[in-house]
Amino acid sequence: MSFEEMWADLLPIGKDDAGGGYHRFAWTPPELECRAWFLDEARRRGLDVEHDPNGNMVAWWFPESGARDDAVLTGSHLDSVPGGGAFDGPLGVVSAFAAVDLLRKHGTALERPIGIGAFAEEEGARFGVACLGSRLLAGAIDPARARGLTGADGRTFAEVMHNAGLDPEAIGPDDDLLGRIGCYVELHVEQGRALTEPVGVASSIVPHGRWRFEFAGEGNHAGTTRLVDRRDPMLPFAAMVLAAREAAERNGTVATVGKVRVVPGGVNAIASSVTGWLDARGPADDAVRRTVTEVDEAARVAARPHRVSVELAEESYTEIVDFDHTLRDRLAGTLGGAPVLPTGAGHDAGILSSRVPAAMLFVRNPTGVSHAPAEFAEQDDCLAGVEALASVLADLACG
Ligand code: HGY
Ligand code: MN
Numbered sequence: 364m365s366f367e368e369m370w371a372d373l374l375p376i377g378k379d380d381a382g383g384g385y386h387r388f389a390w391t392p393p394e395l396e397c398r399a400w401f402l403d404e405a406r407r408r409g410l411d412v413e414h415d416p417n418g419n420m421v422a423w424w425f426p427e428s429g430a431r432d433d434a435v436l437t438g439s440h441l442d443s444v445p446g447g448g449a450f451d452g453p454l455g456v457v458s459a460f461a462a463v464d465l466l467r468k469h470g471t472a473l474e475r476p477i478g479i480g481a482f483a484e485e486e487g488a489r490f491g492v493a494c495l496g497s498r499l500l501a502g503a504i505d506p507a508r509a510r511g512l513t514g515a516d517g518r519t520f521a522e523v524m525h526n527a528g529l530d531p532e533a534i535g536p537d538d539d540l541l542g543r544i545g546c547y548v549e550l551h552v553e554q555g556r557a558l559t560e561p562v563g564v565a566s567s568i569v570p571h572g573r574w575r576f577e578f579a580g581e582g583n584h585a586g587t588t589r590l591v592d593r594r595d596p597m598l599p600f601a602a603m604v605l606a607a608r609e610a611a612e613r614n615g616t617v618a619t620v621g622k623v624r625v626v627p628g629g630v631n632a633i634a635s636s637v638t639g640w641l642d643a644r645g646p647a648d649d650a651v652r653r654t655v656t657e658v659d660e661a662a663r664v665a666a667r668p669h670r671v672s673v674e675l676a677e678e679s680y681t682e683i684v685d686f687d688h689t690l691r692d693r694l695a696g697t698l699g700g701a702p703v704l705p706t707g708a709g710h711d712a713g714i715l716s717s718r719v720p721a722a723m724l725f726v727r728n729p730t731g732v733s734h735a736p737a738e739f740a741e742q743d744d745c746l747a748g749v750e751a752l753a754s755v756l757a758d759l760a761c762g
């Protein structure tokens with residue numbers, strides 16, 4: 364199966380026919396179809412697939428020596444944001460299979476195991492915490508908290524794991540698997556406009572997080588309730604959305620509120636509660652924290668005259684990831700001095716870097732758009748990414 368053929372197989376899965384992008388949420392039918400695709404590609408190559416207790420998968424290519432340790436892990440994720448692009452995640456997984464094919468075609472002598480990973484719920488689109496699978500694997504989230512995370516359909520992560528044939532009581536750090544990994548190299552479509560060459564190397568991931576604001580007011584009739592009697596949570600929510608942009612401009616960060624839930628959600632009913640999720644990121648932890656604090660203050664000031672309560676919960680936060688310099692420089696060297704650049708996007712590599720040396724390769728995205736249907740990478744650049752990944756894997760894992 365060539366890169367093109369694998370890509371053609373994966374492309375239609377979970378795609379919104381109206382051109383609204385991809386909807387591949389953890390353990391929903393489209394993502395299960397992507398998992399089945401992954402198992403097929405592994406089987407086709409005679410790769411053993413390991414399932415960790417958290418829903419992550421690793422397809423292993425073992426050396427004839429039987430070595431199982433100091434493995435080079437690559438791969439990415441198969442899930443998407445709502446209406447996401449085709450490349451964010453899948454490009455890293457398809458490129459990993461294609462890079463292994465290239466190494467085998469050239470008869471490269473494998474010395475260290477190479478694993479192709481597919482991490483669960485990287486976007487956090489179903490259960491609200493980004494990189495949930497790699498966080499559980501790395502011990503970066505309390506398994507009890509993870510079990511209780513609830514999707515929009517009201518089902519908990521524990522229930523969904525159980526229905527997927529996994530034991531929710533077994534989720535958590537997999538030190539055995541982590542102990543066998545020498546390093547992790549993730550290839551990913553670039554999610555910005557900074558990369559002007561086909562392939563680049565990541566230097567860092569900026570601090571980023573997501574916070575949940577709960578506004579509780581009083582549901583009532585939109586037509587018969589006097590203004591003076593209203594406790595409308597939509598008003599402080601609106602103030603919070605505008606405050607996010609203003610605080611970002613003040614602090615040199617970026618912020619948006621991309622998701623909101625209104626209860627009961629009737630046109631002719633004053634909302635009883637509004638939940639808004641803030642995504643804030645920036646070059647330094649303190650600037651991000653200040654941004655969130657200022658948004659929180661603005662929300663509370665706006666809520667007071669409307670007798671609306673405000674609650675703020677941190678959903679997930681990742682401090683700055685400064686990728687392993689030795690690995691980063693080795694990759695850039697292998698690629699003949701590829702550009703090295705930071706990213707404002709979170710990745711499993713960022714989470715795993717707390718446990719194993721990690722690095723990332725980026726493939727140019729001429730649109731600079733991501734988390735939207737317009738996300739794109741030229742075929743030639745994708746193939747250049749496969750070649751680059753194969754060179755890196757050859758350097759790290761082969762004689
Ligand atoms: O949200 C992110 O930055 C990543 O694309 N999951
Ligand atoms: Mn993403």
Ligand code: MN
Binds near residue numbers: 485710
């Ligand atoms: Mn991604």
Ligand code: MN
Binds near residue numbers: 685
């Ligand atoms: Mn540094």
